[in-house]
Amino acid sequence: MQIPAAILWEPNTRWSVEEITLDPPREGEVLIKLAASGLCHSDEHLVTGDLAPDPGWATAQGMERYPVIGGHEGAGEIVEVGPGVTRVRPGDHVALSFLPSCGRCPSCVVGRQQLCDRGMYLQGGRQLLDRTSRHHARGRDLGLMCLLGTFAPYTVVNEDSCVVIEDDHPLELAALVGCGVTTGWGSAVYAAAVRAGETVVVVGVGGVGMSAVQGAAFAGARHVVAVDPLAWKTDLALKLGATHTAMSMAEALPLVTELTRGRRADKAILTVGLALGTHIAELMALVAKAGRAVVTAAGRATDLDVKLNLVDLTMQRKELVGCLFGNANARVDIPRLLALHREGRLKLDELVTATYSLDQVNEGYDDLREGRNLRGLIRF
Ligand SMILES: NC(=O)c1ccc[n+]([C@@H]2O[C@H](COP(=O)([O-])OP(=O)(O)OC[C@H]3O[C@@H](n4cnc5c(N)ncnc54)[C@H](O)[C@@H]3O)[C@@H](O)[C@H]2O)c1
Ligand SMILES: [Zn+2]
């Protein structure tokens, strides 16, 4: 079929919305009619090229990162299934997980679906089973951001990327739990393992950070300090569970010190748009003895330099941990978070501050760069 899609032909260019050819699903694949796609900051990393490893690596794997259809926060309805598909049927509503989970590999069976071995094919963006492409334009095969490519009204993906959800969940909001919401909420609840009565700092309250604020409050934190230079975002954070705000980590340090009578935060979570090595020392300074700092924000693949006080790390037994997809298990956590939303205990509507058509995808990312949206959403 012929459909429009937003393609990035090379880094540091604009998204190009143009017609593509979409082939029918093959073995293990499904055709999905998407309801919406979130505009996550990770697609912006495709534009800047931050996440791309050196091109030599990709070529050695027989993969080309670009051209690529963007988008990895999507939900929709299964229209058609290829041979051998057992997890979904036509008519099912699904949220797409930005990390596939097979349920059989060592990581999946020990409850670390976010580290499913199938994730190794993420960078190539080709179909999981045969590493070929169903999406084509200008005579070229197209890659898919996170094996999904949700910046298009239809896509073909492997069934391992699909999580069936109940029919009465609004599909537009379900799109957000495929990445940002689950990543943020899990960063607090799982990666930081926030416990009742703790003091938590969330640095950067965009789509991911705002969900970390909600996760920390849900887990029973006493203080949740939302840090962001944009006042309209920290104001919203106060409505979603934050108890205090600061414009920067430097400003948060005396506040947290005072709130805890010198002890400092039990947990600090980094959810800024681009993680820098210089952020780490500041983040670690916010946490108490035996406290934990969680790095969820993505950095540059080539960045190896980190500022870190090594004496503090050792003598105060501080922990510094990375976090992928909120350390969540998509097949458990996506339905769980949607249930919490239904019960009014997780806010999703409030995260969507702007909606766009597919043609407006560049406007959406201009708004993200300028701090004008919290979570932009493309509606199909
Ligand atoms: N680890 C994962 O699995 C995972 C999953 C999804 C997204 N991410 C990453 O998480 C990060 C956040 O994504 P997002 O979609 O929420 O981005 P976003 O652009 O919506 O939000 C980032 C926020 O950080 C704020 N900010 C920037 N610099 C800051 C600073 N120095 N101090 C305080 N606040 C600052 C911005 O004002 C903005 O509000 C990105 O790096 C994204 O790639 C990681
Ligand atoms: Zn994302």
Ligand SMILES: [Zn+2]
């Ligand atoms: Zn697996």
